Amino acid sequence: HRYMKDQNHKISRKIVNMAIEEQVSVIKIEKLTNIRQTTRTSRKNAKNLHTWSFYQLQMFIAYKAALAGIKVLEVNPAYTSQTCPACSKRNKADDRTYQCLCGFHTHRDRVGAINIMRQPGADGNSLS
Template identity: 60%
Template structure:
């Protein structure tokens, strides 16, 4: 939410400066926004690695989100947030900080991670943010994805390739 707010705020500032025909101000705003977002990615990656160290985790698993911009359904509402999402930068920050901490990073296939029931293995689309399976299992869709990524045995690699 914080990232969304910052993106929206700086987008509005850019619009205002563009209407006022102030290109230097637009560039300055862009640079400031990028520095803020990079700082947030650094802090988030540090928090993830520190949490893994605190719980004696030896492997961090991430989804390999290659070609996500071309493979997902797009809409005008989600288009901007999808194309400004810095998943590659965050993944590389997690990689190098985990390596320094002696933690391995593995990438798994993201296909159906938020649709497969971890109890019975049935594929079912989640309605809204909640996932309910016919077997009675219920959870939040993001938590379901995290559980399935954690339990995943389909190993793709340990390097993110752009």
């Protein structure tokens, strides 16, 4: 737990420092669900611990971003890992590489990041 907390502090610091360097005004993050439920059982289950760690990382990003005057927006993550950023067709990535029939291919995490960037905020607030 302490190791994950330490890692999350380091990762969130890197993300917010990069956002400052790149003069980013908004950081979009995936809106996580069922956090109450997962935190209660986080000690019992590796997947829940993973979810809890990710939630903690988001909290650290939000805290450090706020200090830097950067807005953090939660977005609905539905289909963000499946939708092709080039043609909007939905595909399932079988491994780390996302491949679409239109020819677009990249690391699956990059597909998620591009789509989260393009999503409006979960509160309906849309910022480019």
